[in-house]
Structures are given as structure tokens and as C-alpha cells.
Amino acid sequence: MAGRLFAATAPASLQGDWLDDLLTGSKRLALAHAEASARGGLDWVETTATTTGDGWKLTGSKPYCVAGGGADGYIVSARISGEPGDNAGVALFLVPAASPGISAHDWHMADGSVACSLELGDVIVPSGNKLSDDGLAAIAAASDLAALARSAEALGIMERIFAETIDYLRTRDQFGSALGSFQAIQHRMVAQYAVIEQSRALLNLALVSWGSDEFANAVHGARAYIAEASVTLGHEMIQFHGGMGVTDELAIGGGHKRLLVLSRWPEGPLAALDRYAGLLN
Incomplete structure (x- = not known):
């Protein structure tokens, strides 16, 4: 920035x-x-x-x-x-x-x-x-690119901690079976996989809008969704790991802490959504 x-x-x-x-x-x-x-x-x-x-x-x-x-x-x-x-x-x-x-x-x-x-x-x-x-205009212009970068970083973290959780669920046994074999867990992981794919699509939309009048609006839309969804995904990945998920030994807890910062700074997802809706300049 x-x-x-x-x-x-x-x-x-x-x-x-x-x-x-x-x-x-x-x-x-x-x-x-x-x-x-x-x-x-x-x-x-x-x-x-x-x-x-x-x-x-x-x-x-x-x-x-x-x-x-x-x-x-x-x-x-x-x-x-x-x-x-x-x-x-x-x-x-x-x-x-x-x-x-x-x-x-x-x-x-x-x-x-x-x-x-x-x-x-x-x-x-x-x-x-x-x-x-004209400092405010200069900050606003740089902020759009910074928001795009934050969203891209958040997506990368989401992919990383999701992949590590998949590996854990395939190898962690419970009641004589791998955790990943339980249908309720599969449904929850599929829901988060869909979140990652939707986040990637919104980020790509912002990227291909670069240089057009739609760029800023596409960035605000991507950030509004990714900032909120990334924190929820982080919560889910921690839940699947249990108490181990918040320790420094795993990337899950550290990744989630980074997602918290990316989602709330310099403003939260609701503010980004307001910008997308044209309620904020």
C-alpha cells in the first residue's frame, strides 16, 4: 500500500x-x-x-x-x-x-x-x-489495489488451510474410521469448497476488470464476500482440528489470525458491501 x-x-x-x-x-x-x-x-x-x-x-x-x-x-x-x-x-x-x-x-x-x-x-x-x-484521492486509488491484494492473499490462505484440513480428515481416525468418511463432515467441507470457488470467481472478475470503470466496484464486491467468508472458513477448519487447530504447530491457527486482520483492516466486510452498493464513496 x-x-x-x-x-x-x-x-x-x-x-x-x-x-x-x-x-x-x-x-x-x-x-x-x-x-x-x-x-x-x-x-x-x-x-x-x-x-x-x-x-x-x-x-x-x-x-x-x-x-x-x-x-x-x-x-x-x-x-x-x-x-x-x-x-x-x-x-x-x-x-x-x-x-x-x-x-x-x-x-x-x-x-x-x-x-x-x-x-x-x-x-x-x-x-x-x-x-x-489531493491525498484522499491518491489513497482511494491505492486502496482499491490494496483491497484486491488483501483478497488474493486471503484466498491463498483459505486454499492452504482447506488443503491441510483435507489431509487431516483423511488420516485422523475416529471410531475406527477416517474422519473424512463421515457424511456430515463431508457436507461441511463441500460447502467450504464452494466458498473457495466463489471467492476465486469474484477475484478473477475483479482482475479482468482492471482498467475499466467496473474495476473498483468489482474489487469492493470481491472483498465484501471474501472478507466475511474467509473468517467463517477459518472457524470451520479449526473446528475440524479441535484444540490443535489454534496452536502454533499448525498453519491453521496462524492462517486464521491473518484472515481476521485481512478481513477487518482497514474496514470490515459490511463497509466494503456498502461501497459495492454505492452507499459509501
């Missing part, structure tokens, strides 16, 4: 300093956009940016900086005009992690990945570090 956003908005001078290292992985960026007072949508930004000398002064708090732990820099959204909730007046700034006045506190998400909470206490960045004057 952050790398794509940087490549789409950064001026040539900044790309020369950062892009090659981002591509090789020797540097990492994280997006710092969501704020504590936001209640859905992209436009609630209270962090402010004001001009000072030949630069900008950023002040505010970004408590939900996903993948921000150990990042070398942050793409920070800040309001240069208007009020929180306005669709215009939000710019994006590149803020190096070592900038004076910035404070990052790491915290762990459900899947073990490291996010951070940022406090920006009058952080000064050069004028050339402003990436975009």
Missing part, C-alpha cells in the same frame, strides 16, 4: 532517494492515515500541516499505522485546509522515521505483525516532501 502510494505521488527527486531501496526491501515505508476519531471513510483527518519557512510543520496523532514497526519512513496524511470530514484539503507528506518530534510506539496486531502509533509533535519536513495535494 505505502510503496504503491509513494510511487504514484512522489516527485522525481524523492523517488531517486527512496524507490530503488523500497523495491529491494532495504527500506520500508508505512501509511499513517487512520485516526482515532474516524468512524469509517477516508476523509476524517485532524492532523494538520502548516507552512513554516521553506517546509511544513505536522502536528497530530496517527494511532493505527499498520506495518509501521521498524519502518524507515511514513506517508502521513495531514489537513492543509478545511475541517475534519471535508473531502478536499488533505495532503500527503513523506516523514522520515528519524525526524525530530516524531514518536513511534509499536504494538502487535492479531496476526503478530507489528503496527505502531505515531505522535507528531510539530515535526518539520522540507517542502519537497509533500507528495500530493
Whole structure:
């Protein structure tokens, strides 16, 4: 998300300093956009940016900086005009992690990945570090591709934990028979197989819509379905394994934790469904 956003908005001078290292992985960026007072949508930004000398002064708090732990820099959204909730007046700034006045506190998400909470206490960045004057539009464009990537990752996890459960049901004996021989279990596994196939079809529809006016809507539809269905599938696979399903020894529990994060960040499946229905911008 952050790398794509940087490549789409950064001026040539900044790309020369950062892009090659981002591509090789020797540097990492994280997006710092969501704020504590936001209640859905992209436009609630209270962090402010004001001009000072030949630069900008950023002040505010970004408590939900996903993948921000150990990042070398942050793409920070800040309001240069208007009020929180306005669709215009939000710019994006590149803020190096070592900038004076910035404070990052790491915290762990459900899947073990490291996010951070940022406090920006009058952080000064050069004028050339402003990436975009229309930050919300840039984030929205990158968010569609990020949602597609999250859905694809979720589908891959669904396939992996489903395949491992099939192997387990074929080899685990109960009452002298393999668990997979019981018809009730077969019915439940068939239902989840159908979920995987439907998820794949929706993802493929989004992929072939790339470049058309239907792309964003197809992504929202795929995400709305996959985000909800993937968590249910994870629950089922854990149930078939019993208590072993939530241990670190198996991929089932770890995969399900990742599915939880993918399905709920940056918004839940109901919000994606509202976007698909045209109820949210």
C-alpha cells in the first residue's frame, strides 16, 4: 500500500532517494492515515500541516499505522485546509522515521505483525516532501489495489488451510474410521469448497476488470464476500482440528489470525458491501 502510494505521488527527486531501496526491501515505508476519531471513510483527518519557512510543520496523532514497526519512513496524511470530514484539503507528506518530534510506539496486531502509533509533535519536513495535494484521492486509488491484494492473499490462505484440513480428515481416525468418511463432515467441507470457488470467481472478475470503470466496484464486491467468508472458513477448519487447530504447530491457527486482520483492516466486510452498493464513496 505505502510503496504503491509513494510511487504514484512522489516527485522525481524523492523517488531517486527512496524507490530503488523500497523495491529491494532495504527500506520500508508505512501509511499513517487512520485516526482515532474516524468512524469509517477516508476523509476524517485532524492532523494538520502548516507552512513554516521553506517546509511544513505536522502536528497530530496517527494511532493505527499498520506495518509501521521498524519502518524507515511514513506517508502521513495531514489537513492543509478545511475541517475534519471535508473531502478536499488533505495532503500527503513523506516523514522520515528519524525526524525530530516524531514518536513511534509499536504494538502487535492479531496476526503478530507489528503496527505502531505515531505522535507528531510539530515535526518539520522540507517542502519537497509533500507528495500530493489531493491525498484522499491518491489513497482511494491505492486502496482499491490494496483491497484486491488483501483478497488474493486471503484466498491463498483459505486454499492452504482447506488443503491441510483435507489431509487431516483423511488420516485422523475416529471410531475406527477416517474422519473424512463421515457424511456430515463431508457436507461441511463441500460447502467450504464452494466458498473457495466463489471467492476465486469474484477475484478473477475483479482482475479482468482492471482498467475499466467496473474495476473498483468489482474489487469492493470481491472483498465484501471474501472478507466475511474467509473468517467463517477459518472457524470451520479449526473446528475440524479441535484444540490443535489454534496452536502454533499448525498453519491453521496462524492462517486464521491473518484472515481476521485481512478481513477487518482497514474496514470490515459490511463497509466494503456498502461501497459495492454505492452507499459509501
